[in-house]
Amino acid sequence: QLRIGRWQQGYGNHRQIGTLGWANQSRSYDGAKVMYKKGNFWLDAFAWQIAENTTGGVSGSNIATATQVTGKDTVLYGFYSQYKFGGFLKGNVIEPFLIVKAESNDEDVTNAVVRTAAAQSKETRYTWGFRAAGKGLFGGGFDYTIEPNYQSGSSRYIPDNQSPTVNSKENIDAWAIHAEAGYTFKNIPWTPRIGYAYSFASGDENYDKGTQETYKQVSPTQHAHNGYMDITSWQNIKDHQIHLNLKPTKKLVVDVKAHFFELDEEADNWWHVGGTSINAAGADNFDDISTAGSAT
Numbered sequence: 193q194l195r196i197g198r199w200q201q202g203y204g205n206h207r208q209i210g211t212l213g214w215a216n217q218s219r220s221y222d223g224a225k226v227m228y229k230k231g232n233f234w235l236d237a238f239a240w241q242i243a244e245n246t247t248g249g250v251s252g253s254n255i256a257t258a259t260q261v262t263g264k265d266t267v268l269y270g271f272y273s274q275y276k277f278g279g280f281l282k283g284n285v286i287e288p289f290l291i292v293k294a295e296s297n298d299e300d301v302t303n304a305v306v307r308t309a310a311a312q313s314k315e316t317r318y319t320w321g322f323r324a325a326g327k328g329l330f331g332g333g334f335d336y337t338i339e340p341n342y343q344s345g346s347s348r349y350i351p352d353n354q355s356p357t358v359n360s361k362e363n364i365d366a367w368a369i370h371a372e373a374g375y376t377f378k379n380i381p382w383t384p385r386i387g388y389a390y391s392f393a394s395g396d397e398n399y400d401k402g403t404q405e406t407y408k409q410v411s412p413t414q415h416a417h418n419g420y421m422d423i424t425s426w427q428n429i430k431d432h433q434i435h436l437n438l439k440p441t442k443k444l445v446v447d448v449k450a451h452f453f454e455l456d457e458e459a460d461n462w463w464h465v466g467g468t469s470i471n472a473a474g475a476d477n478f479d480d481i482s483t484a485g486s487a488t
Contacts, residue, residue, distance in 0.1 A: 210413025284326030395428030395457030
């Protein structure tokens with residue numbers, strides 16, 4: 193099948209591509225995708241445009257502010273696929289994907305200010321990975337999810353303390369993983385589920401030197417993945433989670449999660465749920481921060 197137009201799209205747990213239904217404005221994708229399906233396997237090959245601006249500008253808008261220029265769109269293309277296992281592995285899926293995110297007129301992940309339109313930054317980031325998940329194993333109560341991925345590519349940006357008309361180019365070398373497991377006690381009142389999860393995304397200890405090692409979110413619905421309080425993104429983070437889920441009645445669910453956060457690299461930023469840096473006042477990269485970088 194071929195689909196062309198504008199629509200909302202989400203894959204897997206929405207960690208890579210999601211609809212962002214938790215915001216005032218939802219996210220839609222402009223473009224096309226080819227959908228192939230046979231038996232237990234399906235694959236979507238897609239190419240989309242999407243504008244993700246903190247100003248709230250729509251696709252194709254030309255908004256210039258003190259911190260960014262939003263005259264061009266972000267382009268996403270690649271594929272996402274799924275295979276459902278049968279036999280004794282029934283209930284398990286694996287979802288390989290490759291997502292390419294090409295941005296222009298967008299600040300580098302470690303440079304929060306676009307100083308001028310004369311030397312705008314550009315980035316092409318390849319995210320390779322897969323998601324595997326299953327439930328009903330080991331007596332029917334065990335479930336798991338694992339989603340590792342690696343990012344490569346290149347970024348052209350304005351170096352710190354350099355002429356605003358000069359660009360520098362660095363390679364991208366970053367990675368992330370989310371893994372969790374839980375067990376549901378079906379023969380106990382309230383069918384409690386207890387679980388543990390770990391989210392990791394790499395940071396960069398040397399800004400403006402060598403490769404860029406800060407993992408960068410693609411286009412997720414990030415809400416609640418690293419806590420319902422939405423204080424951090426899947427960037428430069430270590431997040432240990434303890435889960436407890438109870439069902440007192442068929443229509444009532446109690447979900448409790450504890451998170452223990454730590455930065456992967458203290459020299460890097462703490463990144464907000466939307467992927468923007470949480471900086472000290474006046475700082476335009478994490479080398480300028482004297483105290484915020486040591487927060488845990």
